[in-house]
Amino acid sequence: MSTFPCRPRSAFDVLMSNAYESRTRKRKAPVEISQTSNFTVKKSDSNPIGGAHVKNSQVKISPDESLVELKKKAANFDVKRAVYWGEGEKVPFMFVVKAFDALLKESGRIAITEIVCNMLRTVIETTPGDLLAVVCLLANRIASPHQGLELGLGDASIMEALAGACGADVNRIKKQYTDLGDLGLVAKASRSSQPLMHKPEALTVAKVFDTFQLIAKESGRDSQRKKKNHIKALLVAATDSEPQYLIRLLQTKLRIGLAERTLLTALGHAAVYSEKHSSPPGNVDNPLEEAAKIVKQVYSVIPVYDKMVPALLSGGVWNLPKTCRCSPGIPVVLMLAKAAKGVSKVLEKFQNMEFTCEYKYDGERAQIHFMENGSVEIYSRNAERNTGKFPDVVAAVTRLKKPCIKSFVLDCELVAYDREKQKILPFQVRTSCKLGFLLLTRARKNVVMNGIKVDVCIYAFDILYVNGQELLQERLDVRREHLYKSFREEQGFFQFATSITSNDPKEIEQFFDDAVNSSSEGLMMKTLKKAATYEPSKRSNNWLKLKKDYMDRYSDTISPDVWFEPTEVWEVKVADLTIHPVHRAAIGIVDPD
DNA sequence: GTGTGGTGCACC
């Protein structure tokens, strides 16, 4: 047990305080996510996860021997034979790099999951303070999307940094990249040209992760140069395969066959193996599966590692649904719909179930959060913070929520709207001969109300949270009642998605045509009662989408007489293009109608 | 300061 100058701070304390801070900061503002330095983890009995003490007297294990252990089946895996750093030391970057290499060569998901699970067990049981950084590297994320922290590096900048670090010409690097097809391999093959007085200290996961944070936070004058210098510093200290994965991480192209879902599964499994002080609820017969499910579920509601990882460490996996809860200000991962090819297919899938049909509006998906303190946040489909783009939407929800509504999370589509003609503007609008994207072209930041050229109407179709109450587990018909009674509609500002509840194919076909005629893409068909909860992050069968595109491309009446196999490409020089009003070749490609 | 080009990135 280590001593502390003042109150002992556990890894958890540190992580939590930073997690809170990062959540409350504004987009693009500096965010502290992991400060994993200068403290030793305090082990206490209140911490349900953890346990393996690493004795410095232990026989030295090499990274490669450690990897052999990591590849073992979870049941035969022994943390003590995988860990090769001492108590109080940080997880070496080499530890994850070796695992990356192993994962790269492995294609089976079961095996991938086991390797990751073993890695995570090792970290949890020896160096829990580094768990967040390890998880973030495995996920290849430096922050959650809504925190707005990005590296701001593309291949071009990375290649410049690489060239600088190994004293090579950028063009040579570019050429090598083209030849090898992997910038990581180029980095691995390039020897640093920098004469070094001392062998630099081995990279740690924490060091790499913290440097990534620094890179992301650099902005303004000379920021590009500073970013490159950070990269160079890492490359200089990197050995073996480390440069390869540093570069791939910076490119966000890890390509090791480990996607986030698999990582979450492994995290759930690892938590079960490392759980020391609490056991699964009695009714669980497959704890591994159950834990994986919990982690995935919780992460889809709170997709923020710096909230989930500390909660997992402190309260254990079985308490995670209680310790890590949905709240306005943190975007819930959206529920997605599966594509259906025709009304008959939908009826097939929904037989014996009540369902509803809604217009599928053609705009931008948005999740609007209203906090108790009256502030509003708008998140995009990918949980990017969009608030600065839609001050008009912020004003509209604030004005049109019922006075008794103090907080909510709303799922909706933001649609370009012509308030004079009182109709939806098509998502794609013709400007001369080019297709313009009305909403896409709106400025993304600091939009002021007066400057808005294209108005937006909110089409609300779901509510996930209202007045402190989580509605995700409620049926759609119940959620919709909450939605209807929480807002006041106003033409062109805030409307509920047009819907019918019917299982008559004729009626649905008609409704589909109405939708398309009023500039919608088609229909969304959703179960109302049975299998009708909101399933965050799932492309669920509860929601089906029916679009013209999915049905067959041309009408029977004016179908082309002859189709040609494309065999040649002609380049035609023209002054202008006009869409033909009658002939329908390339319909939906050149013009929607 | 202002304009331009390169780069990164998010949207459908």
Place this chain on the structure above:
DNA sequence: CTTCAGG
């Protein structure tokens, strides 16, 4: 957003 290939 879509599509597709490969496992």
Place this chain on the structure above:
DNA sequence: CCTGAAGGTGCACCACAC
């Protein structure tokens, strides 16, 4: 079913030149 890649447009941001 999962993973990874690709496709095309326009805003934001930075570097650089004037």
